[in-house]
Amino acid sequence: MGKGEITRQQILDHAVALASKVGLDGLTIGGLADDLKMSKSGLYAHFQSKEALQLKTLEEGAAKFIETVVKPAIKAPRGEPRLRALFENWCQWPKQSSLQGGCLFVQAAAEFDDFVGPVKDRLVALQKDWLDVLVGAARIAVNEGYFKTDADVEQYAYELYGIMLMYHHSARLLGDPKAEQRARIAFEALLNSYRPDQ
């Protein structure tokens, strides 16, 4: 791996962290360069446009997310244990050191919902992929008997996502120390409501 690849990786690492604070659109080449003690043009040369930087940053964030949230959860047993692992890893995700600013995707989601362009398209695709993972895990829970047979697995993913959005909202904007605890309570209630009767 040449030197270019290394610095390029350092840039993207920091870009993910910075974008989780200020958003993908709030990312500025100059600010990023200052943080990394590089020149604007030196950094810029690694990407050919800001849009490319945004896309690569998004991709880098998605890779990190899969690595820390999705992949470890797949090792958990199918069904409810895996649902719990997904939830737990998801809760921990915004806390990791490289994301002091909360979740990059939540941040980006609000910024881009009125944009058009490849960055939004990619963001939407990633969000749908993630929802599909949640849906798939819930479907397994149905097949394994943890959820009732007529459970609406997409509704499950929807409600779970809502809990995580409120967790983020409550913890980061409102600074509520109980945010995570409340998310856990909500998750338990969600599981309960999808279990077989009796």
Next chain:
Amino acid sequence: MGKGEITRQQILDHAVALASKVGLDGLTIGGLADDLKMSKSGLYAHFQSKEALQLKTLEEGAAKFIETVVKPAIKAPRGEPRLRALFENWCQWPKQSSLQGGCLFVQAAAEFDDFVGPVKDRLVALQKDWLDVLVGAARIAVNEGYFKTDADVEQYAYELYGIMLMYHHSARLLGDPKAEQRARIAFEALLNSYRPDQ
């Protein structure tokens, strides 16, 4: 009311609509002035800074929200009917003509969670006020027997807010046509989980 007050009101009306698209921070004096066929400086003269414009816009949005969501719901009977009215009005709120861009507060929440300053402070205060309204309505539902006596009313508000955040996220970013329907299903499930046993 002098002429100044009238145009000032027109500015704020449009500012709320625009900010619901691009965010409070994404608001630009020039863009606002263009839309209203005014000069930048002419518009600027009504406020003494962009921060003041943001604060007034936030206040205007809050006033509209109270007028269209909170006040009509108070007329509904205490307890579950009022909870339903609050939910229903809340669902309709981002659709009204002056808010083509979705909910101003959801938009602003993501932008300002890492900022410091009076705009964020006011935004947080408004959000807490709104949560308090939801908590109060839930407490009434407890007292009127719609909810079980040991119901955690703050948890109720938390989970309800999560549903609305996901509604917004799903409808605006992902463009899911089922977003509102799913929000309704989630709300019914939420009500059910708080009802007295049997």
Next chain:
DNA sequence: GCGTTGACCGAACGACCGTGCTATTTTAGA
């Protein structure tokens, strides 16, 4: 009806943005 006040505009400012161009330094292979 006139004069004062307030509303509004045009132009310009400094700062920062993304983006190119050219030069310089650093890397890596023979």
Next chain:
DNA sequence: TCTAAAATAGCACGGTCGTTCGGTCAACGC
């Protein structure tokens, strides 16, 4: 070690931002 290539820096551009200032025009009380 020498050299070709890659990586980085310096500088300048056009554009947009918030903000300021001086001037113009219409509104409104006497």
